[in-house]
Amino acid sequence: MTSPSITASGAKARASSSLGFPLILLICVVSSAVLYFGLSQLDSSYAFLAAYTVLQFVALATAWNILGGYAGYVNFGVAAFFATGVYTSVIIYKTVQWPLLVTIPVAAAAAGLLGLGMGYLTLRLRGVFFSIATLALAVVLNTIVVNWSFVGGSRGVYVMRPQEIILFSSYERYLFVVMLVLAIGSVLIARTIENSWLGRGLAALKDDEMAAECAGVPSLRMKLIATTISGALLGAAGAPFPFFVTYVDPPTAFSLSIAVNAIAMPLIGGTATWLGPVIGALLLGTFQQIATVTISSALNLLIVGVVLVIFITVAPNGIIGFVKDLREKRR
Amino acid sequence: MTFSLDLFSNAIVSGILLGGFYCAIAVGITIVFGMLDIVNIAHPAFIMTGGFIAYFANTQFGIDPLAACAIAMIPAYYLGRLLYRFYNVAFEKRGEESLQGLAFFFGLLFIIEVALLLIFGVDYRFVEAPYIGPTIEIGFISIPWRLLIPLIVGLGLVLVIIAFLSRTFIGKAILAVSQDPLALRLVGGSPVKVKEVAFGLSIATAILAGALLIIIQPIEPSFGRDFIGRVFCITVLGGMTSLPGTIVASMILGVSESLTSTFLGPSWSPAIAFGLLLITLAVRPVGIFGR
Numbered sequence: 001m002t003s004p005s006i007t008a009s010g011a012k013a014r015a016s017s018s019l020g021f022p023l024i025l026l027i028c029v030v031s032s033a034v035l036y037f038g039l040s041q042l043d044s045s046y047a048f049l050a051a052y053t054v055l056q057f058v059a060l061a062t063a064w065n066i067l068g069g070y071a072g073y074v075n076f077g078v079a080a081f082f083a084t085g086v087y088t089s090v091i092i093y094k095t096v097q098w099p100l101l102v103t104i105p106v107a108a109a110a111a112g113l114l115g116l117g118m119g120y121l122t123l124r125l126r127g128v129f130f131s132i133a134t135l136a137l138a139v140v141l142n143t144i145v146v147n148w149s150f151v152g153g154s155r156g157v158y159v160m161r162p163q164e165i166i167l168f169s170s171y172e173r174y175l176f177v178v179m180l181v182l183a184i185g186s187v188l189i190a191r192t193i194e195n196s197w198l199g200r201g202l203a204a205l206k207d208d209e210m211a212a213e214c215a216g217v218p219s220l221r222m223k224l225i226a227t228t229i230s231g232a233l234l235g236a237a238g239a240p241f242p243f244f245v246t247y248v249d250p251p252t253a254f255s256l257s258i259a260v261n262a263i264a265m266p267l268i269g270g271t272a273t274w275l276g277p278v279i280g281a282l283l284l285g286t287f288q289q290i291a292t293v294t295i296s297s298a299l300n301l302l303i304v305g306v307v308l309v310i311f312i313t314v315a316p317n318g319i320i321g322f323v324k325d326l327r328e329k330r331r
Numbered sequence: 332m333t334f335s336l337d338l339f340s341n342a343i344v345s346g347i348l349l350g351g352f353y354c355a356i357a358v359g360i361t362i363v364f365g366m367l368d369i370v371n372i373a374h375p376a377f378i379m380t381g382g383f384i385a386y387f388a389n390t391q392f393g394i395d396p397l398a399a400c401a402i403a404m405i406p407a408y409y410l411g412r413l414l415y416r417f418y419n420v421a422f423e424k425r426g427e428e429s430l431q432g433l434a435f436f437f438g439l440l441f442i443i444e445v446a447l448l449l450i451f452g453v454d455y456r457f458v459e460a461p462y463i464g465p466t467i468e469i470g471f472i473s474i475p476w477r478l479l480i481p482l483i484v485g486l487g488l489v490l491v492i493i494a495f496l497s498r499t500f501i502g503k504a505i506l507a508v509s510q511d512p513l514a515l516r517l518v519g520g521s522p523v524k525v526k527e528v529a530f531g532l533s534i535a536t537a538i539l540a541g542a543l544l545i546i547i548q549p550i551e552p553s554f555g556r557d558f559i560g561r562v563f564c565i566t567v568l569g570g571m572t573s574l575p576g577t578i579v580a581s582m583i584l585g586v587s588e589s590l591t592s593t594f595l596g597p598s599w600s601p602a603i604a605f606g607l608l609l610i611t612l613a614v615r616p617v618g619i620f621g622r
Contacts, residue, residue: 074433075373120615127568128370129612131433135372136560136605144600257552260441267434302445309438312431314420 015023024191028184036177045172052176052244054285055239058183060258061265061277062190063233067226068263069271072200072206077118078262080141081231083239083253084111090151090248093159100178111235112228113250120229124220142254147245156249159242178240186233191274194230202226234262236313257301261285270318279319284317337471342593343586344472350578350585351482352547354489355540356405357556357565357577359533362492364563365571367526367616369418373436374562374597375555376443377407377534381541383451389458396458397484400542402537415527423523442553447552455549481543486578488536493574500586506528509572557583558603564608568618583607 039047060078069071075081085107091105118137122130146154161171168174193199204212205219213219242248261284269280284304291300313320356378361370362459381400388399496502503523506514512522544550566582569576574591584607588600611618 011538068430072430074430074437076437121609125612127429129616131370132372132563132567133605133609133612136563136608139557140602140605142600147596156597186463188523256441256444260437263434263437267431271430276430298445298448302442302449303444304443305438309435309442312434312438316425316431 001101001237002118024188027195028188032180032184035180036173039176040173048170048172048176049147049244050289051248052172052179054076054289055176055179055183056241057238057261057265057285058278058281059167059179059186060234061269061281062183062274063237064262065266065271065274065277066084066190066193067223067230069266069276070202070206071223071226073123073223073227074131074263075134075227075230076131076259076263078234078253079259080134080138080239081111081114081234081261082112082241082258083138083141083250084231084237086241086248086253087145087151088235089239090159093242094150099162100240100243102235103279104182108232108236111238111280112232114235115227115231115325116224118231123223123227131266138259142250144314145250146254150313152249154250156247156252157242158243158247161246175240175244179237182236182240186237187274187278189233190277193226196275198222198225213327221231241300257297257304258302260301260308261288264304266318267308268311268318270320270322272317273320276318276320283319288289337431338593339590341472342589344474345363346586346589347582348474348478348482348585350582351485352478352540352543353485353561353565353581353585354578355481355485355536355543356582357562357569358489358492358574359536359540360562361566361569361572361574361577362529363533365566365569365573366505367529368476369415369526369530370433371530372433372559373440373443373535374533375546375558376440376447378541378544378558379447379550379552379555380443381407381538382554383447383541383552384538384546385458385545386451386456386458386544386550389460395460396542396546397460397480397539400539403538407538408531411531412527414534415530418530419513419523419526444552444555451552453551453553455551456545457570458545459548459613460546468615477546481547484539484543485581488539488573492532492536496574501528527613560601560604560608564604564611567608567616568611570618570620572617573620576618579619595617 012030017129035051039051060082064075064078067075089100089103089112092098092106098106118133119130122133145151149158156325165171165174168177193202201212201217201222204215204217205222209219238253241253245252262282265280265284266277267280268284270276284307288300288304291303311318317324339483357376360371360374361375363371381403384403385399388403389396391397396562418432418435422450422495462480464477466473466475468474496506504515504520505528507520508522508525508529515522515525529599544554561584565577565580568583569578570578587607588603591603592600
C-alpha cells in the first residue's frame with residue numbers, strides 16, 4: 001500500500017501496535033481473572049448479570065466499529081444483526097438443542113451472511129444508501145419475526161436454561177465467561193484488522209474512496225469483508241442473549257437501546273482505534289447499569305442520545321481524540 | 332387467499348388514498364435528501380412531533396388538527412432553518428457530514444422519540460374532527476373522509492411546492508443548488524442560505540404530514556421508525572430529485588402496501604417499503620424518474 005492518503009492512518013496503526021500481541025493477550029487474561037474473582041467475592045448473581053450487559057456492549061460496539069469506524073460506513077441496523085443472532089439461537093434451541101458454544105458460530109455465520117447480502121446489494125452505491133438500507137432492515141426483520149409463530153411471533157418465546165453446566169457453580173457465571181470471551185475475541189479481531197492490510201485499505205477508502213480505488217485498493221471487496229465480519233460479531237454477541245433473558249420477544253431482541261448504544265459508544269470513545277469502542281462501552285455501559293437502578297430507563301436512553309449528540313458536535317474524534325488534542329496542546 | 336373484485340378494487344382505492352398521504356411525508360425528504368444531499372434521517376421524528384402537536388391542540392383547545400399544524404408550520408420553518416445552520420457549522424463546514432452528520436441526525440431522531448415518549452407516554456393518541464368517521468360510498472367502493480383529506484392535502488402540498496420551485500426566485504435557487512452548487516457560487520449565490528430555506532421548508536412539511544397521520548390513525552411515539560423505510564423508499568424510487576416522481580412512487584408504495592395488507596395481512600405491510608427500496612437500489616438506483 002503506497003497511497004499517500006493513508007500515511008496518517010499508518011502512523012496511527014504503528015503507534016497502537018507498539019504493544020505486542022502476546023502482551024495484550026496477557027493483559028486481557030489477567031484482567032478477566034481479576035474481574036471474575038472480584039465479582040465472585042461480591043457473591044451475587046446480579047453482579048454477573050450487570051457485568052454481562054456491559055461486556056455485551058463492548059462486543060457490540062467493537063463489532064460495529066469494524067465497519068463504521070474503520071471504513072466510515074454507518075450501520076444503523078445493529079439491532080437487526082443482533083436479533084439474527086438471538087433468533088438463530090432460539091431456532092437451534094427449539095429444534096436440535098445444540099449447546100451454546102456450538103450455537104454461537106452458527107449465529108455468527110447467519111448474521112455474517114445477512115451482512116454480506118445487504119452489502120452486496122447496497123455497498124456499490126454511495127455509503128448513505130447502505131446506512132438507509134440498514135435502518136430499514138431492522139423494521140423488516142422485526143416484521144418477519146412478528147409473523148413467524150415458530151420463534152414465538154409477537155407473543156415471544158420462553159427459553160429454559162440448562163440445569164447444570166460443567167465447571168461453573170451457576171449458569172449466570174457461565175454466561176458471563178462466554179460473553180467475556182466473545183468481547184475479548186471481538187476486540188482482538190478488531191485490533192488485528194486494524195493493523196492488517198484490511199485495516200489500512202479501509203482507512204484509505206474512508207479518507208477518499210476514489211483516490212483509494214485509483215491506488216489499487218479493492219474497495220468493494222474490502223467493504224464486503226468488513227461488513228461480513230462486523231455482522232458476524234454482532235450476531236455472535238446476540239446468540240447467548242435468549243439464555244440471558246430467558247424470555248425473548250421482538251421488542252427486546254430489536255431493542256432501540258441496542259441500536260443506539262452500539263453506535264453511541266464507539267463515537268463517544270473514538271472510532272479510529274480498537275480502544276475507543278472499549279472505553280465508550282465501559283463508560284456508557286457502566287453508567288447505564290448504575291442509572292437504570294436509580295432513574296427510569298427511558299430517561300436513561302434520553303441521556304445517551306444527548307451525550308451522543310454533544311460528543312459528535314464538540315469532540316468528533318471521541319474521548320481518545322479529545323485526550324490526544326489536549327496532549328498536543330500542552331506540548 | 333380469497334380473491335374478489337370488490338375487495339381488490341377497494342384495496343386499490345385505499346392504496347391510492349394512502350399514496351396521497353405518503354406524498355406529504357416524503358416530499359420533505361425529496362427536497363432535503365434528494366436535491367440537497369442532507370441525509371435527515373430524523374424526518375420521521377418531526378412527522379411524529381407534528382402528530383402530537385395536532386393531538387395536543389385538539390384535546391386541549393379543540394382546534395382542528397390540520398389548522399393547528401398549519402399554524403405550527405411557521406415556527407417549524409424557522410426551527411428547521413436554525414437546525415440546518417447548526418448542522419452546517421458543526422458538520423458540513425468541517426467536512427464530516429458523512430459519519431458524524433448521519434450520527435447527529437440519528438441521535439436527534441432518538442432524542443425526539445424518547446422526549447415524546449416521556450411527555451405523552453406509550454398509549455395510542457387520537458384526535459377528533461368532523462371528517463373522521465364518515466365515508467363516501469360509490470357502488471361497492473367506499474372512500475373514508477379520513478383518507479380522502481390526507482390525499483387532497485398531500486397532493487396539494489406537492490403541487491404547491493412544485494409551483495414554488497419553478498416560479499419563485501428562491502425556489503429556482505433551490506433547484507440550482509440541486510443541479511450544481513459550484514455554479515451557483517460562481518454567479519454569487521450562497522448555497523448555504525438556499526439550503527437553509529429548503530431545510531426549513533422540509534421540516535414544515537413534516538409537521539403538516541404529522542397532522543395527516545393522526546387523522547388517518549391513532550399514533551404513539553415509536554411509530555416514526557416505520558416511516559424511515561417508507562420516506563427513503565419513495566424518494567429513491569421516485570428518482571431522488573423529481574417531485575412528480577415522488578407522487579408516482581408514493582402511489583406505487585401505497586397501492587403495494589394496501590394490496591399486501593388486504594391479501595396477506597396488515598402485519599406484513601411494513602416490509603414492503605424496504606423490499607421496494609432494496610429492489611430499486613439493486614436494479615435501478617436512479618429510480619423511475621431519474622436521469
